[in-house]
Amino acid sequence: MTSRPIRPARALLILAAALPVAACGSQVDRLxxxxxxxxxxxxxxxxxxxxxxxxxxxxxxxxxxSYAPNSLWQSGARTFFKDQRARSVGDILTVKVRITDKAELENSTERTRTSSDSLGVQGVIGTQLLKILPDGTSADALVSSEGDMSARGTGTVNRAEAVTTTVAAVVTQTLPNGNLVIEGRQEVRINFEVRELIVAGVVRPEDIASDNTIDSAKIAEARISYGGRGQITDVQQPRYGQQVLDIILPF
Known part of the structure; x- marks a missing residue:
């Protein structure tokens, strides 16, 4: 016995009939x-x-x-007591992200160009050309062109951003000079929106505070990303078709 394939139209009808049943079940649970x-x-x-x-x-x-006889120092410790700051691959430290960015820029440009060209032929050549050219043609101005172009543009940028938060990062690599490569990621989901914070860069062990924290301003090659994804972010973005048109249209 062979089964008949489900046509797309039939599949849509089955899905449309199943959705109210599923929704009804959730409504009953809420009641x-x-x-x-x-x-x-x-x-x-x-x-x-x-x-x-x-x-x-x-x-x-x-x-x-390694154990040293008659010694109170621990092997691998920086101080008399064990140092709790991150120093090895796999250790965790807290990054204090403090970003305060404010920029005000204003730019105005104006460009104007006017050109005029003319070409005439005299002598025997001009006389012969006048015989084959239409009546009323002057040998002094056989070819003439004029052009006028102007362009004007203005732009203004007024931006102010402030981000203050903390994120735990993991030491992923130890460089030959002792610096640490760190990377941290934090995701928080609220309803149908996910907020994501990413921090990565290179830090010096000397810049790590005694409480195992470091300020984001002391991270070299810092890569800090704070954004989101979900229903709200999707609504705020233009549709894919509009984004494609913005890229390919020259005007």
């Missing part, structure tokens, strides 16, 4: 919770959840432990 607080989700094993993937991060090289 059951009238006057009650929203229930909390049960505690489950996160490794058993669908789509779970184990985290793989750069890890430091295992250092052999």
């Amino acid at each position: 059951k919770q009238v006057g009650q607080a929203p229930p909390l989700s049960a505690i489950e094993n996160p490794t058993a959840s669908p789509g779970y993937r184990p985290v793989q991060m750069p890890m430091p090289v295992t250092e052999p432990v």
Whole structure:
């Protein structure tokens, strides 16, 4: 027995019929919770959840432990007590992001060009040309051209941005001179909108404070991105067709 393929029109009808049933089920669940607080989700094993993937991060090289007789210093420690600041691959430090940007620019340009050219032929050549050219043609002005072009443009930029937040970053690499390469990512989902903060760059261990924090202004080759994705961001962006037209249209 062979099954007949489902036509696109039939598939749309089945989907349209299933949507109200699914919506009705969710509405019934909401009606059951009238006057009650929203229930909390049960505690489950996160490794058993669908789509779970184990985290793989750069890890430091295992250092052999050495003991010195009659010594109070710990091997690998910078001070008498163990230093809690990040210094090895896999360590975590807190980045204090403080961005205050303000710019006011104004530009105005104006360009004007006027040109005039004329060409005439005298003597025997001019006399012969007049015989074959229409009546009323002058040999002094066989060819003439005039051009006038003007362009004017103005532009104004008035921008003010301020971002103040913190994000935890992981040391991903140790450079030969001792500097640390860090990268941190933070995602927060509120309803149907995801806010994403990314911080990456190179820091000096000496710039890390005693509380294992560092200011974003002390990050070399800093790459800081703060944005979002979701329904609100999608509505604020122009449609793909409009973006394509803005790129390919010359006018």
